[in-house]
Amino acid sequence: MKILVINGPNLNMLGIREPEIYGRRTLKDLEKMIAGHCAGLGVEAVFFQSNHEGAIVDAIQEAYEKYDGIVINPAAYTHTSIAIPDAIKAVGLPAVEVHISDISKREPYRRLSYVSEACIGTVAGLHFEGYLKAVDMLRERLLRSG
Ligand code: CA2
Numbered sequence: 001m002k003i004l005v006i007n008g009p010n011l012n013m014l015g016i017r018e019p020e021i022y023g024r025r026t027l028k029d030l031e032k033m034i035a036g037h038c039a040g041l042g043v044e045a046v047f048f049q050s051n052h053e054g055a056i057v058d059a060i061q062e063a064y065e066k067y068d069g070i071v072i073n074p075a076a077y078t079h080t081s082i083a084i085p086d087a088i089k090a091v092g093l094p095a096v097e098v099h100i101s102d103i104s105k106r107e108p109y110r111r112l113s114y115v116s117e118a119c120i121g122t123v124a125g126l127h128f129e130g131y132l133k134a135v136d137m138l139r140e141r142l143l144r145s146g
Helices: 027-041 053-062 075-079 083-091 129-144
Strands: 002-007 044-049 069-073 095-099 121-124
Touching: 002 027, 002 053, 002 129, 027 044, 027 129, 053 083, 069 083, 069 129, 095 129, 121 129
Parallel strands: 002 044, 002 069, 069 095, 095 121
Antiparallel strands: none
């Protein structure tokens, strides 16, 4: 089982600014944590981060027939992008959306996610641990669908 973990804009700044919202751990720490969790489950995880919507769309398209599923934190594109959910639907891969913070309890403009409807589930507000839950949800779906 091979999954692609995508992090969107500004998540390369994790651990550097706004620790009260996003914590003190870095993107590298996050990727290591996910890789360790995946290794224990026999899942191969590959990581991608970009600040550019088109690059994220390209990464999703390139996942077609190479990966079994996607875990994605689209960051601010969650609330603005139609191209990202379109790409997820186009490749037909199961995807789980994840957010470090609880987007339902922040500014009103963060309450709407255009990406949700293309995903089999969403995890929000569980900090870095939410990515592990997202991996578990994806794995369970993939095991069930054979
Ligand atoms: O809670 C999340 O994971 C978000 O996807 C993070 C996005 C935000 O636009 C979404 O509404 C919710 C922002 C990521 C910015 O990451 C930073 C990390 C460190 C310092 C500053 C920003």
